[in-house]
Amino acid sequence: MYSTPWMSDIVVGTMRWGVWDANYNTSNYQRMIEKSLELGFTTFDHADIYGDYTTESGFGEVLKIQPSLREQLEIVTKCGILRVCDQKPSHYIKSYDSSKEHILRSAENSLMNLNTDYIDVLLIHRPDFLMNPDEVGEAFELLYRSGKVRSFGVSNFTSSQIELLSSAVPIGVHQLEISVNALKAFSDGTLDQCIKEGIVPMAWSPLGGGDFTLSLNKELTKWSEIFSTTPQVIALAWLMQHPAGILPIIGTTKEKNLVKAKDALRIQLDRQQWYSIYQASTGSRIP
Numbered sequence: 551m552y553s554t555p556w557m558s559d560i561v562v563g564t565m566r567w568g569v570w571d572a573n574y575n576t577s578n579y580q581r582m583i584e585k586s587l588e589l590g591f592t593t594f595d596h597a598d599i600y601g602d603y604t605t606e607s608g609f610g611e612v613l614k615i616q617p618s619l620r621e622q623l624e625i626v627t628k629c630g631i632l633r634v635c636d637q638k639p640s641h642y643i644k645s646y647d648s649s650k651e652h653i654l655r656s657a658e659n660s661l662m663n664l665n666t667d668y669i670d671v672l673l674i675h676r677p678d679f680l681m682n683p684d685e686v687g688e689a690f691e692l693l694y695r696s697g698k699v700r701s702f703g704v705s706n707f708t709s710s711q712i713e714l715l716s717s718a719v720p721i722g723v724h725q726l727e728i729s730v731n732a733l734k735a736f737s738d739g740t741l742d743q744c745i746k747e748g749i750v751p752m753a754w755s756p757l758g759g760g761d762f763t764l765s766l767n768k769e770l771t772k773w774s775e776i777f778s779t780t781p782q783v784i785a786l787a788w789l790m791q792h793p794a795g796i797l798p799i800i801g802t803t804k805e806k807n808l809v810k811a812k813d814a815l816r817i818q819l820d821r822q823q824w825y826s827i828y829q830a831s832t833g834s835r836i837p
């Protein structure tokens with residue numbers, strides 16, 4: 551049960567599409583969705599909180615206008631953060647909630663906002679120190695049996711938190727910060743666990759949010775000239791080289807950067823090239 555659906559090698563992130571950044575209107579959403587599909591990027595990453603609980607609806611408007619798009623794409627969304635904002639007057643402090651009741655309510659809201667009957671992958675957004683694994687398991691089971699959610703995962707968990715939750719419910723996806731700027735997952739056991747347990751790792755902020763240090767920029771630029779591409783594409787290809795099969799979630803708001811990202815699929819770095827980028831990030835030679 552809960553088999554993780556097929557997902558595209560590059561996942562399209564929607565965090566910056568709404569009022570937190572690009573402030574898309576419906577036709578902007580539609581253009582980016584259609585362009586992504588044209589490029590073969592069929593998996594879209596959401597969270598209930600994006601755009602202060604409004605970005606899922608912006609995306610959902612497009613599915614309302616063009617319902618045939620739904621079967622052409624996979625939707626990943628998340629729950630479990632209570633964000634303080636005008637849309638949620640009852641939230642007075644940022645907190646985490648992985649109770650059964652909250653997971654069920656949040657999933658129902660996401661389904662309604664996205665104008666869809668099912669979510670492909672539902673993630674717990676952040677580890678909740680008060681999490682009861684059995685309660686999460688009950689919520690997931692109910693959502694799965696009703697056909698509302700097809701598979702489950704987590705985001706920003708430690709290996710031991712995944713191990714704990716896995717005792718109650720199979721985890722198929724782990725969404726983590728991984729990039730040339732954020733190397734922790736390579737050595738803290740989370741990617742090892744993904745390989746061992748067959749968990750799909752997704753990298754959020756795969757370009758480190760868009761900024762590279764001077765030394766990284768120099769190194770990425772060097773290889774980008776050799777491969778006739780951009781430093782950003784090299785940074786994506788570098789992630790995709792890892793044997794865990796990392797799916798980068800690209801955060802661009804620009805069609806031209808979506809198009810460019812596809813270049814990452816053709817680039818193979820050898821080990822010395824890979825480690826030269828790793829070294830440019832840490833600033834010191836490996837032992």
Ligand SMILES: NC(=O)c1ccc[n+]([C@@H]2O[C@H](COP(=O)([O-])OP(=O)(O)OC[C@H]3O[C@@H](n4cnc5c(N)ncnc54)[C@H](OP(=O)(O)O)[C@@H]3O)[C@@H](O)[C@H]2O)c1
Nearest residue numbers: 563564565595754755756757758759760782801802803807
């Ligand atoms: N699970 C979590 O806790 C979590 C946390 C954060 C994010 N996420 C997910 O990860 C996704 C990506 O995060 P992110 O937006 O920080 O990712 P990112 O891809 O590392 O950063 C995107 C930023 O880089 C800029 N950029 C500059 N050159 C670019 C190029 N050639 N190609 C692509 N982007 C370029 C983009 O600007 P332009 O718009 O001008 O291209 C945008 O401002 C989010 O949308 C969200 O779905 C998840």
